[in-house]
Amino acid sequence: MTTELCILAWSVLLGLAHIALAATGSLAQRGLDWAAGSRDGEAKPLTGIAARLDRARGNFLETFPLFAVAVLAAFALNRHTGMTVLGAQLYFWARLAYLPAYLVGIPYLRSLIWAISLTGIVMLLAALF
Numbered sequence: 001m002t003t004e005l006c007i008l009a010w011s012v013l014l015g016l017a018h019i020a021l022a023a024t025g026s027l028a029q030r031g032l033d034w035a036a037g038s039r040d041g042e043a044k045p046l047t048g049i050a051a052r053l054d055r056a057r058g059n060f061l062e063t064f065p066l067f068a069v070a071v072l073a074a075f076a077l078n079r080h081t082g083m084t085v086l087g088a089q090l091y092f093w094a095r096l097a098y099l100p101a102y103l104v105g106i107p108y109l110r111s112l113i114w115a116i117s118l119t120g121i122v123m124l125l126a127a128l129f
Contacts, residue, residue, distance in 0.1 A: 073128055
């Protein structure tokens, strides 16, 4: 398995952690009846840490498909270079750092970390051309 595919697998686990944490925060605020029910109607808005966890989850899910496609395309085209490895590493470590930065509420640092993760995706894409 290439380093990039290994990082992709770790990123899937990170995505599952995002989902589990966001679900836990939602459950704590909205209750078990809402979580187990049909969820018809308007949900009670999340606040505080639960809302941040939910937004961080959503943000991860916006970038992860792009990362996954870039890694899989690099693998399919046999483009395994230092740039693809570094791009995958930047994405993963930045996404790992993004969650606590978002939870603590560090706005500019959070945005910088997000930009670093996108730089990783761009590096992967650049290796394809």
